[in-house]
Amino acid sequence: AAGVIQSPRHLIKEKRETATLKCYPIPRHDTVYWYQQGPGQDPQFLISFYEKMQSDKGSIPDRFSAQQFSDYHSELNMSSLELGDSALYFCASSFGQGDYEQYFGPGTRLTVT
Amino acid sequence: AQKITQTQPGMFVQEKEAVTLDCTYDTSDQSYGLFWYKQPSSGEMIFLIYQGSYDEQNATEGRYSLNFQKARKSANLVISASQLGDSAMYFCAMREGLRTGGFKTIFGAGTRLFVKA
Numbered sequence: 001a002a003g004v005i006q007s008p009r010h011l012i013k014e015k016r017e018t019a020t021l022k023c024y025p026i027p028r029h030d031t032v033y034w035y036q037q038g039p040g041q042d043p044q045f046l047i048s049f050y051e052k053m054q055s056d057k058g059s060i061p062d063r064f065s066a067q068q069f070s071d072y073h074s075e076l077n078m079s080s081l082e083l084g085d086s087a088l089y090f091c092a093s094s095f096g097q098g099d100y101e102q103y104f105g106p107g108t109r110l111t112v113t
Numbered sequence: 114a115q116k117i118t119q120t121q122p123g124m125f126v127q128e129k130e131a132v133t134l135d136c137t138y139d140t141s142d143q144s145y146g147l148f149w150y151k152q153p154s155s156g157e158m159i160f161l162i163y164q165g166s167y168d169e170q171n172a173t174e175g176r177y178s179l180n181f182q183k184a185r186k187s188a189n190l191v192i193s194a195s196q197l198g199d200s201a202m203y204f205c206a207m208r209e210g211l212r213t214g215g216f217k218t219i220f221g222a223g224t225r226l227f228v229k230a
Contacts, residue, residue, distance in 0.1 A: 104158035
């Protein structure tokens with residue numbers, strides 16, 4: 001079965017640079033979630049989109065922005081990167097607004113040097 | 114505010130035995146969903162099982178079952194017949210406001226399970 005696709009899988013950036021992470025949800029899934037997981041920590045909810053509209057917002061820094069496109073893929077844009085942004089970034093997708101399971105992608109490991 | 118508590122930072126279980134991982138939650142919402150995920154050392158997040166707050170029966174998926182006690186606000190994961198491959202970090206998570214368009218999902222701190230041969 002098709003899964004959530006994230007690219008790139010690994011990314012190394014320097015401080016103050018920008019990064020763009022991409023997420024392709026499972027076909028027919030219309031909801032995308034972004035999470036940040038620091039080393040040894042639990043995933044922190046950043047933002048979600050339902051039917052191409054922002055649906056909920058968590059602890060996403062103002063330096064980050066995201067959107068969901070007409071084909072339901074989503075991009076997380078990160079600017080003025082800081083060392084503390086080094087983390088594993090997960091995208092998850094689900095179907096619909098009701099109670100449905102979220103399936104995670106493999107994650108993008110971002111290292112800021 | 115919503116909160117997930119996993120009180121067991123680490124647990125050991127003998128291969129082929131059953132193990133229960135604890136999860137309690139705090140919410141004032143009436144419609145919410147509870148998830149369990151497995152994260153092996155390779156880093157991926159693997160969906161295990163889901164329970165909606167309105168589901169009257171406990172969810173089961175193969176060797177995984179969720180012991181849902183709504184009045185006590187607990188959603189413990191039971192793994193039967195543990196296997197060496199079950200050694201991983203396990204996260205409990207909750208999403209509130211299922212019927213009002215809420216999507217924010219919070220995770221507990223996780224429980225690291227070690228399965229002994």
